[in-house]
Amino acid sequence: MSRITFPFGPQHPVLPEGIQLSLTCEDEKVVEVRPVIGYMHRGIEKAAERNPYPNNVFLCERICGICSFIHALSYCQLVEELMKVEVPPRARYLRVVWSELSRMHSHLLWLGLLADSFGFESLFMQCWRARETVLDILEMTTGQRVIQSSCIVGGVRRDINADQARQVREMLNKVKTEIDAVLPVFQKDYTIKARTVGKGVLPKGQAWTLGAVGPMLRASGWAWDCRSLGYAAYGELGFEPVVENGGDSYARTMVRARELVQSYELVLRALDSMPEGELAVKVKGAPPAGEAIMRTEQPRGELFEYARGNGTQQLERLKIRTPTFANLPALLAMLPGCEIADVPVIVLSIDPCIACTER
């Protein structure tokens, strides 16, 4: 049978960002996939080497517009590790609150995009409406909706006072009501099941050997979540990873849907058990000569950062390995053998963030 190769992207309705997949097909079946990346490279790692280290917080959170807070948090924890800085307990709890709110709005965005990818527009709108309330909470507590800039090396910049905490609880309950209205649709709807069950299967062993991370790995049966390491205040909040065993697009949807509810509970738990105290410690001097690594859990998976200091205000090297980059090999393994019509759903099921990948 003759083969035909055509480009999927970089401009495609289901792709929020620019990536090209060169698909080789036999009839309606995909037989080979080649990724073409490099449309969104901004040289952030190199720029970070020129900035004084406190300014990189604002640079790092611009790597991605969705998980911006967790990028800033990872960088701050990395430099704190390098400089041996102890963060006040209240700041650690506030970091968890904002991290989980970021995860909530990222997952709601993704659920909406998934619904949009198979033309379920009303569900897409419903998910994004719930997301607006989460963004409102972020704006109320940090000052901005998407780029929060509330994390600094040594702690956080903003506090959540008792009145704000009450408002956050009220707004979160409203979000929970909206989530409860949409999650059964994802779980039970015939159309969604027909488009996701058995599509893009990633077996347990292959998920591990290909180095998949985050919801991809957890949907294939691995209880692997960096929040279990207990960074920030996760160690004190009784965190348990969400695991599914299907390994297909449906299992990945379910992992994110259940994580949404888990994040809601974690925010409330963190607000309830937040200790009083300082928000930040003053960090003096420069990162000493030496190396440090940091692993945090983003909505899309494990984020890995490496820094090398040289005793000056600038870092000698900052390396950021983002979750979508780690998930690309798994995506390339999932696509061959599928129908062309399933490609958008499978590509979306890894929650691709190309701005993160190319930095």
Add this chain to the structure above:
Amino acid sequence: MPWMMPNILKNLFSSPATRKYPFETRQYWAGARGQLQIDLARCVFCGLCQRICPAQAITQYGNKKDPDVTIDYNPFACIYCARCAEKCPSGAIYIHESHAVPADRKITYGRNDISLSKGELS
């Protein structure tokens, strides 16, 4: 689709989730980082904002003893992190909650140009 029906019926009889912007605007949250304002009457031209700005959006020409000292504020480069407002020793730089309107020029503040004082950007 049957699982979506309760939501669809509820949405049919509820008020719209969107508002008719710009006729109907949203209340700003207290402490939102909307736009940067410089109250020139209070500025001591110490140059701290220029040194700490992560986006190099503020440039000071001349030192504080210089009678012709000016500050350039570039709203195109500003990332509204509010670090300058947080650290300003004289409280001359502050953040207003209302969001910034699209900028069309850089703004230069001079010591003798008091007309570009408080509220110039709003």
